[in-house]
Amino acid sequence: MSLKQSCIDACLKCATDCEFCLDAMIGKESDNDCPHCCRECVDICLYTAQALARNSKYSSQISQLCAEICTWCAEQCEAHEHYHCQACAASCRKCAAECKEIVSV
Structure with missing residues (x-):
């Protein structure tokens, strides 16, 4: 799987897990x-x-912002013991890492 596809997949999973947490x-x-x-x-x-x-052409800048927001969200959700918050935080951490890989390319 390409680096770009891996990041897309992580972003979509994170968005889904955040929707569950939000709900x-x-x-x-x-x-x-x-x-x-x-x-x-x-x-x-x-x-x-x-x-x-x-x-x-702004993929790197957008990915950088995504990494920052995902890191912030992970910090917030990790503070809660709920399963949905912990799952959200894990997805946010994964997405942030994938986005940072895009930025570094």
């Missing part, structure tokens, strides 16, 4: 930015996957 956390108390970070993460992950798929 599960709506209406629940949170002492940090979860679930608000999930909304930001979904949007940037989908946009990054689209940009990579179309070979956008």
